[in-house]
Amino acid sequence: xxxxxxEGRRVLVCRPEPSxxxxxxxxxxxxxxxxxxxxxxxxxxxxxxxxxxxxxxxDQYEKVVVVSQxxxxxxxxxxxxxxxxxxxxxxxxxxxxxxxxCLEEAxxxxxxxxxxxxxxxxxxxxxxxxxxxxKILLVKGHGGRSKLEQGLRDxxxxxxxxxxxxxxxxxxxxxxxxxxxxxFQADSIxxxxxxxxxxxxxxxxxxxxxxxxxxxVVPSSRVAKHATSLGYxxxxxxxxxxxxxxxxCLARQNR
Numbered sequence: 001x002x003x004x005x006x007e008g009r010r011v012l013v014c015r016p017e018p019s020x021x022x023x024x025x026x027x028x029x030x031x032x033x034x035x036x037x038x039x040x041x042x043x044x045x046x047x048x049x050x051x052x053x054x055x056x057x058x059d060q061y062e063k064v065v066v067v068s069q070x071x072x073x074x075x076x077x078x079x080x081x082x083x084x085x086x087x088x089x090x091x092x093x094x095x096x097x098x099x100x101x102c103l104e105e106a107x108x109x110x111x112x113x114x115x116x117x118x119x120x121x122x123x124x125x126x127x128x129x130x131x132x133x134x135k136i137l138l139v140k141g142h143g144g145r146s147k148l149e150q151g152l153r154d155x156x157x158x159x160x161x162x163x164x165x166x167x168x169x170x171x172x173x174x175x176x177x178x179x180x181x182x183x184f185q186a187d188s189i190x191x192x193x194x195x196x197x198x199x200x201x202x203x204x205x206x207x208x209x210x211x212x213x214x215x216x217v218v219p220s221s222r223v224a225k226h227a228t229s230l231g232y233x234x235x236x237x238x239x240x241x242x243x244x245x246x247x248x249c250l251a252r253q254n255r
Contacts, residue, residue, distance in 0.1 A: 004031025005251050012186035012214075014039040014200050016167075019069075023190070026243040032250070037180040039191070039199035041170045042070050045142065047078060051162045055079060059087035060135055061160075063128070064108075065148065067095045067119070067140040072102035074164035075139045079106075091127065095119055095148075097242065116240045118220075119148040132156030142166040169199045174207060181209040188215040188250050192241060194223050201230055217249055 009032045013020050016038050024034040047055075055078050058064075066072050072094060079086060092108040094100030100113040111127060122128060131152060138149055138161045152159050181204050189211060191197040197218065204211055216232045218224050219241055227235045238249045 007031035012189045016040045035184045061137045062134045064137045065093045069098040071139045076106035177207045190217045
């Protein structure tokens with residue numbers, strides 16, 4: 001009988017919901033014991049008059065770039081409310097496969113919906129290299145990385161932004177944190193953004209936990225460097241953020 005790929009592994013998933021539950025289900029299917037501790041909570045923001053005007057003017061944009069699946073779902077709702085029929089003269093780009101698939105399911109003309117593109121990879125795509133003079137709408141959460149926006153501006157694009165949600169640090173009781181961090185004793189922790197990592201680090205400190213020897217799975221070398229600066233000793237960068245890639249990253253620790 002073939003042993004499940006992650007049999008015996010104890011994995012703490014710190015992604016926001018619903019991604020945390022989705023990932024936990026997949027990890028459990030390959031033998032892992034999983035505990036969820038979302039370290040970011042997503043809250044919808046009220047759309048300002050200026051931002052609503054950008055949506056009214058949607059047909060004037062050549063391209064729309066959407067940075068997350070939360071942004072994709074939110075902009076789809078806003079467009080449906082303001083446009084009886086979607087305008088069709090622009091291409092939609094998603095950061096991450098799930099974002100692109102959300103856009104495609106909502107009926108938008110989506111560039112390469114099955115690709116799992118990061119912001120850096122998207123800037124390398126031929127369709128976004130020659131954008132001088134083009135109007136591009138960027139849909140994202142409050143704050144967030146500005147590299148994509150600045151990269152498009154540097155190439156001469158006229159970029160407008162819509163911020164449809166904010167990321168906040170959840171509030172947990174000491175009992176919940178002790179259960180997830182101290183009692184569960186994860187050998188692997190999945191933190192797929194710098195903000196997620198910082199919040200987890202604060203939660204661990206608040207209950208005097210020191211999980212510095214656990215395998216910490218992060219999304220990029222930038223976040224890996226930050227994790228090392230916080231004292232984590234076993235940091236691994238996932239090649240992509242699909243569940244299968246995260247499973248492979250965790251499975252390598254069994255060898």
